[in-house]
Structure formats: structure tokens, C-alpha cells
Amino acid sequence: MCGIVGAIAARNVVPILVDGLKRLEYRGYDSAGIAVHTGNAISRVRRVGRVAEMEAAAAAENLQGTLGIGHTRWATHGGVTEHNAHPHISFDKIAVVHNGIIENHEAQRQQLKALGYEFTSQTDTEVIAHLVHHYYQGGVSLFDAVKQATRQLSGAYAIGVIALDRPDELVCARMGCPLLVGLGEGEHFIASDVSAILSATRRVIFLEEGDIGLLTRDSVVLHDKNDQVIERAVHVSDVSLASLELGPYSHFMQKEIHEQPKALSDTIEAVLENGFAAGLFGARAAELLPQVEGVKILACGTSFYAGLTAKYWIESIAGISCDVEIASEYRYRDAFANPRHLVVTISQSGETLDTMEALKYAKELGHNMALSICNVRESAIPRASELVFYTRAGAEIGVASTKAFTTQLVGLFALAVTLGKLRGRVDAQAEHGYQEALRQLPGSVQHALNLEPQIKAWSDKFAAKQNALFLGRGLHYPIALEGALKLKEISYIHAEAYPAGELKHGPLALVDESMPVVVIAPNDALLEKVKSNMQEVRARGGELFVFADLDSHFSESDGVHVIRTPRHVGVLSAIVHTIPVQLLAYHVALARGTDVDKPRNLAKSVTVE
Structure with a gap:
């Protein structure tokens, strides 16, 4: 629920960090900060409130450097104070930014206090900084110190780490929270969201669970959870900077409400071109969807309501049972698994932790067919699913979901009709009628906007x-x-x-x-x-x-x-x-x-x- 950005370059990275944090503001936060290697020190600026306040403070200090990390925090452990804001620093030598929650932080805190470490915040993140420092003092590399520290952590994290005497290294690690590496020419970046680094690069690597990365200006080395050197695919982001700007609108929510006719048209396009074909849902859909005897939908918030709507469609059009559950509840109850039921997860970001964990739980129970409906390509939940339907809503910045919701409904409707067609309940005439309904939908939505x-x-x-x-x-x-x-x-x-x-x-x-x-x-x-x-x-x-x-x-x-x-x-x-x-x-x-x-x-x- 926070934002991370980091950079190592031959140029001053402060503007990159500040711009990145501004582009992450939409994710929600209550404080912001950056830590920059200035040559002889790690200098930190933190402020409660908006990124602009932190930016002004950094400018007043004339903060500059070629290595740095930044963060926007949404309070979980500890109140909204400057002491609790990120980055956190250990002995002026190790600086850390962190998204997620460390579940065993209290036990780690007590052990570190016994070793002489003093804590200045109420956060779980400060534990990470001191743990890295502890292992680093043992004479290992920064990369190995981060590796050893993460082995002591239980919970979810995405972290970026810099060290005073490693001015040419940026280390990152991911478990349960999104993190990516941005590739530049003679410079590299880390971020929790691609929007943070779009002004610098579009070439990104999405880290997998347990990955640890070592970035220099000229190289990126990744190790997987088994400590093996690994190469991850490089993706070119198609998110446009224009989609991250307000344009003529007063708010992103207003903009995104009015973008719905186009978002719906873009999402519907494949259905109009190909009909309600199994291939809409991925390469294995023709193999898996005919086996489906029921549907279980897992989602949170607005996506949960999309699932409730889909229940009506799936049961009436496809003629099979459909259960819809709040992901955060499903993952903590003794559930019954039917391997012939399709598990459908719905998430705008593809990184919603409760939904991701619910999917893992469903698979542990024996579900072996999973479909993700998501708006962000290559995010964690689609990668963990056999099938996927990507909505084409474009970037959604406003916290209150609008166009993501209506495009999710299109994906769910397409699933209902496709299942009905495979089960012989939707003939060619009915399919044509459903296609025509989709074709007219953007115009009807525009009429509604005119109200x-x-x-x-x-x-x-x-x-x-x-x-x-x-x-x-x-x-x-x-x-x-x-x-x-x-x-x-x-x-x-x-x-x-x-x-x-x-x-x-x-x-x-x-x-x-x-x-x-x-x-x-x-x-x-x-x-x-x-x-x-x-x-x-x-x-x-x-x-x-x-x-x-x-x-x-x-x-x-x-x-x-x-x-x-x-x-x-x-x-x-x-x-x-x-x-x-x-x-x-x-x-x-x-x-x-x-x-x-x-x-x-x-x-x-x-x-x-």
C-alpha cells in the first residue's frame, strides 16, 4: 500500500526519485522520504504529508547524488510521524525502504536490541535495516547481507537497500509484494509500479517471489529463491505518460469515469473480432474450460461486487453454479475444493495480497484451474493463473475504482457466455445477440455520462x-x-x-x-x-x-x-x-x-x- 522507487546512475537521481514518488501518490500514503548517497554520507529527507513538502525540503538542502531510494508510506506499524517515515537508516551506513508487513518483527526487534541496536521508530521496517547492518558488519557483501537478512523475515516485503561504503550498488528483494527493475543505458532503477520510472525507461523486469537483485550502473544480477543466478524476461511497458496526466479534468476519478466508453470498447474489441471463443482466456482455455462444472470467484472490495454481478450471468447463461467469496475470508476458513470448479480471481492491480493468498490457498486445497481477470499485464496474480483475461482499462489512478470495475464486468460477461457456448446453452443466434449487446454498450455508457x-x-x-x-x-x-x-x-x-x-x-x-x-x-x-x-x-x-x-x-x-x-x-x-x-x-x-x-x-x- 506504499510506493518504492530507487535509482543508480551517472546523473543526479534526486529528480528521478521525486518524480517517481509523485507518480506513486495515487497508491495512497501519509508520508514520504528519500535517502541519497552524497559521496561521503547517506543523506535523508522525510516529511509527513505530501511529496511536494518533502521535495521542497530536499531542494532547500540542495540534495544531490547518483544513488538513492525513495518511499511513500501508508501507516501500518506506528503512527503518522517523521520518525516512522521511510527510508530507515542503521548506524548511518545502511538505508532501507520497504513495502509490506514483517510478521515476526517483534521477535527480531528483541534479538537486535540484545545485540545493542537502538530503535528510533515504531515500524517493522527498521528491523530490516538493522538486520542488514548486522550481517554486513560480519564482512559479507551488501548483496549477501540482504540475502541473509531476508531469510530471517516472515511476512511480505519488497525492499530497496543502499550502503554508505557501496556507492555503486543498489540491492533489492521481493516476497509477496510487487517490485520491478527498470533497465536504462548506464543506469538502472527499482520501483513498486512501472508508472514511477516511465520518464526514465520502459524496459522492465518483474521480480518473482524470493528474487534478490544487485544493480550497478552497468549490470543487473538476479538470484532466485534457491540462490541460483536467474534471468527474467524483459518487458516493454505500454503504459503511456499521457494516461498518468489529468489533461482537462479536475480529478483522475472524473477523467476515468469519462474514459469508460473507450476502455469498454478496447476491452470488447477481441470479443467482437473472435466471438465468445475459449482463446479469449489464454492458450490453455480450450483444454480447461470444457471441464468446468462450477465457478468460484475470489475478490476484494469493488472487484468482489463485480464477482457478485457475474454470479447472475454465469448461472443464468452458462447454467452452472457460481460462488463468490471475499478473498480475505476464504483464505482463513476450512473450504471444500472441487478440482472441476474454475477459480476466478479479480484484481485491478494483479497484486492484491488477500486475493493472491486466497488463490494460493485454493491451489493447496486442490483447485487446478484458475483464471485471473486483471488490468495489469505480467502482475503476480495472472502469472500464478493458468488462464487470464486482461481488461484494457488503461492506467487507473483514482483510489476509487471506476473503469477497472466496468471492464472487469465485460470480462466476466465474456466468461459466462463462453462457458454457456461450450455447454451448448448458447447457440449462434444467441451469441450474435450477446455480441450486439456488447457492441452497443459503449454508446449506452456515453448516454449515461451525458446525465x-x-x-x-x-x-x-x-x-x-x-x-x-x-x-x-x-x-x-x-x-x-x-x-x-x-x-x-x-x-x-x-x-x-x-x-x-x-x-x-x-x-x-x-x-x-x-x-x-x-x-x-x-x-x-x-x-x-x-x-x-x-x-x-x-x-x-x-x-x-x-x-x-x-x-x-x-x-x-x-x-x-x-x-x-x-x-x-x-x-x-x-x-x-x-x-x-x-x-x-x-x-x-x-x-x-x-x-x-x-x-x-x-x-x-x-x-x-
């Missing part, structure tokens, strides 16, 4: 509220859940979502004139049921805000506000109805003056437990 002025007008009515309810039925209940989550994430209004039919079983007790109730009311088979549920709300004085299809025949009245989305688009209606709830959350957050792109306490990529 923004009307949705913005509602925001003032929500801004002063402290609570809200979201209601939906059937396929649209998970969209109500997603709408409530978005409102919580960025406006800090407490919001809950329920299947509308559940109102009378408890939640109706919350409804009064101070409770806005958002209703997703498409013109489908459950519309009349939803209308009855709305009457229950009005009878208790609740104020209704209804997103209804153009052909749903709703009319406004006192306490009932209606915005009409495009005509009902059938099986893909859930995707279209996602747009209004995203826009509502965005404009309510603006009205309340919150930090839309960097909401408090949250991070973009959750790589700790």
Missing part, C-alpha cells in the same frame, strides 16, 4: 447528509452495493446497500425524512417489485432518488426524484447503471470538499493484509 449535469444537481441534497441507503434487485443489487461503496470511499457519508425486497426485514427501521434512498430501477422483470419497495420508503417519509430506464414510466412527485438513463439494454444493464452511481459519488464528494482522488485512510493497491 452528469442532472446528477450534479442532486449532489447538494446529499452533501449535508450523514447516511444513505442504496436499493437494487437481482442483477442490479451488486451495483447498489458498488454505489454505496463509492459514496463511502470519497464523500465519507455512511452508506449501505440492500436488495430492495429486504427492506421490510430490518433496514426499513432506518428510513425517515433525513435518509436519502437511492434506487436503481431498470425496466426489467423486477420493476413492479421495485416500485412496491419504493412505496414502502415513501410511506415512512424517506426521500427517493431513482435511476430509472427511459422506458420505465416513472414520474417525479414530492419526495421522489427521477433521472432517466438510456432505454433498458437488457443483460448488460448493470454496467450502464454503474455510471450514474459513480457520478453521484463524485459530485457529492466535490460538494463536501473531500480529497476525491486520495480519500483518507485508503490506498489504491492493497499489498498488505
Whole structure:
């Protein structure tokens, strides 16, 4: 949930480190710092708050050097203080940055104290710095000192290490948290995300579990977890710098909401060209997918709601059972494994720790067919899966997921139809109809985006509220859940979502004139049921805000506000109805003056437990 960048070069690396940390701001953080080898010392600058404050302090000190590491921290162990900010330094000789959590840090701390080490922070990371120093003092190389230190660590980590008397070496290691090496000409880099080093290079190596790397200006040497010299594939990143800039938009969330027609078009393209073919999901899909007798989806947060939506599609179109579980819960329960069930993991980043660990657990239980739906190529979860569907949402910077969610839904819909086709439940005519629905989807989403002025007008009515309810039925209940989550994430209004039919079983007790109730009311088979549920709300004085299809025949009245989305688009209606709830959350957050792109306490990529 933090960001790492490091560089070794013949030029001053401070601008590279600062630029990299700025590009990692979207991941969420509360402090930032850099440590630079200045020739005769390791000089460190740390600040609580934004990277800009740390940048100003580094400029005031005229900090320069050709070797350095930087970090943005999201507090886990210890409060938000400068002492707890990274990098951490041991005896002015070893500097370390670290993502992840060291589970045995307390035991290591006690052992190091017994050896005479003093701790100045509450963090688990300082243990790593002192451990490396301890082994380094024994006369081994910095590379070997890091290797020995990591063998003492339990938990997850990505680390970068520099030493005072090794001005030409940068050492890195990875276990459970993402880390990559960037390749330049006479210079090399490390980063937790490729966006941090795009201004310097596009050629990257993704480290595998247990890898340790030694970087100099002219070479990169990698050892795997078995201490064998290993060569990893070099990838050329296709992430564009333009995708990391705001352009004409006020916030990345706003930009990414409006990018959805293109993101959907790009993701749909392969389906329109090839139909619902097994090959959409990888080279082994034609072999594995015909064996599937059930589906188990593992995900967290917004991706979990995408999975809940997919359950409706998979069971109705493919005619097989589908279970959806929160990854962080699944990995800690005694689960039953059916090897003929396809495990589907959903993760925007492909590095979500709970989802990755849930996948490992599923495989330990005996699941041998795994599909990843992911937005980041060559990330950890796709690499651990037999099958993969890459969404083409492009870089998503805003912490609150928008275009990643809707493109995930496209991937899941494609899976449902493909499984149905393989099982003989989707004939050529039905397949053509599903393709046409996808073809028209970006246009329907654009029509929904055109409702923004009307949705913005509602925001003032929500801004002063402290609570809200979201209601939906059937396929649209998970969209109500997603709408409530978005409102919580960025406006800090407490919001809950329920299947509308559940109102009378408890939640109706919350409804009064101070409770806005958002209703997703498409013109489908459950519309009349939803209308009855709305009457229950009005009878208790609740104020209704209804997103209804153009052909749903709703009319406004006192306490009932209606915005009409495009005509009902059938099986893909859930995707279209996602747009209004995203826009509502965005404009309510603006009205309340919150930090839309960097909401408090949250991070973009959750790589700790």
C-alpha cells in the first residue's frame, strides 16, 4: 500500500526519485522520504504529508547524488510521524525502504536490541535495516547481507537497500509484494509500479517471489529463491505518460469515469473480432474450460461486487453454479475444493495480497484451474493463473475504482457466455445477440455520462447528509452495493446497500425524512417489485432518488426524484447503471470538499493484509 522507487546512475537521481514518488501518490500514503548517497554520507529527507513538502525540503538542502531510494508510506506499524517515515537508516551506513508487513518483527526487534541496536521508530521496517547492518558488519557483501537478512523475515516485503561504503550498488528483494527493475543505458532503477520510472525507461523486469537483485550502473544480477543466478524476461511497458496526466479534468476519478466508453470498447474489441471463443482466456482455455462444472470467484472490495454481478450471468447463461467469496475470508476458513470448479480471481492491480493468498490457498486445497481477470499485464496474480483475461482499462489512478470495475464486468460477461457456448446453452443466434449487446454498450455508457449535469444537481441534497441507503434487485443489487461503496470511499457519508425486497426485514427501521434512498430501477422483470419497495420508503417519509430506464414510466412527485438513463439494454444493464452511481459519488464528494482522488485512510493497491 506504499510506493518504492530507487535509482543508480551517472546523473543526479534526486529528480528521478521525486518524480517517481509523485507518480506513486495515487497508491495512497501519509508520508514520504528519500535517502541519497552524497559521496561521503547517506543523506535523508522525510516529511509527513505530501511529496511536494518533502521535495521542497530536499531542494532547500540542495540534495544531490547518483544513488538513492525513495518511499511513500501508508501507516501500518506506528503512527503518522517523521520518525516512522521511510527510508530507515542503521548506524548511518545502511538505508532501507520497504513495502509490506514483517510478521515476526517483534521477535527480531528483541534479538537486535540484545545485540545493542537502538530503535528510533515504531515500524517493522527498521528491523530490516538493522538486520542488514548486522550481517554486513560480519564482512559479507551488501548483496549477501540482504540475502541473509531476508531469510530471517516472515511476512511480505519488497525492499530497496543502499550502503554508505557501496556507492555503486543498489540491492533489492521481493516476497509477496510487487517490485520491478527498470533497465536504462548506464543506469538502472527499482520501483513498486512501472508508472514511477516511465520518464526514465520502459524496459522492465518483474521480480518473482524470493528474487534478490544487485544493480550497478552497468549490470543487473538476479538470484532466485534457491540462490541460483536467474534471468527474467524483459518487458516493454505500454503504459503511456499521457494516461498518468489529468489533461482537462479536475480529478483522475472524473477523467476515468469519462474514459469508460473507450476502455469498454478496447476491452470488447477481441470479443467482437473472435466471438465468445475459449482463446479469449489464454492458450490453455480450450483444454480447461470444457471441464468446468462450477465457478468460484475470489475478490476484494469493488472487484468482489463485480464477482457478485457475474454470479447472475454465469448461472443464468452458462447454467452452472457460481460462488463468490471475499478473498480475505476464504483464505482463513476450512473450504471444500472441487478440482472441476474454475477459480476466478479479480484484481485491478494483479497484486492484491488477500486475493493472491486466497488463490494460493485454493491451489493447496486442490483447485487446478484458475483464471485471473486483471488490468495489469505480467502482475503476480495472472502469472500464478493458468488462464487470464486482461481488461484494457488503461492506467487507473483514482483510489476509487471506476473503469477497472466496468471492464472487469465485460470480462466476466465474456466468461459466462463462453462457458454457456461450450455447454451448448448458447447457440449462434444467441451469441450474435450477446455480441450486439456488447457492441452497443459503449454508446449506452456515453448516454449515461451525458446525465452528469442532472446528477450534479442532486449532489447538494446529499452533501449535508450523514447516511444513505442504496436499493437494487437481482442483477442490479451488486451495483447498489458498488454505489454505496463509492459514496463511502470519497464523500465519507455512511452508506449501505440492500436488495430492495429486504427492506421490510430490518433496514426499513432506518428510513425517515433525513435518509436519502437511492434506487436503481431498470425496466426489467423486477420493476413492479421495485416500485412496491419504493412505496414502502415513501410511506415512512424517506426521500427517493431513482435511476430509472427511459422506458420505465416513472414520474417525479414530492419526495421522489427521477433521472432517466438510456432505454433498458437488457443483460448488460448493470454496467450502464454503474455510471450514474459513480457520478453521484463524485459530485457529492466535490460538494463536501473531500480529497476525491486520495480519500483518507485508503490506498489504491492493497499489498498488505
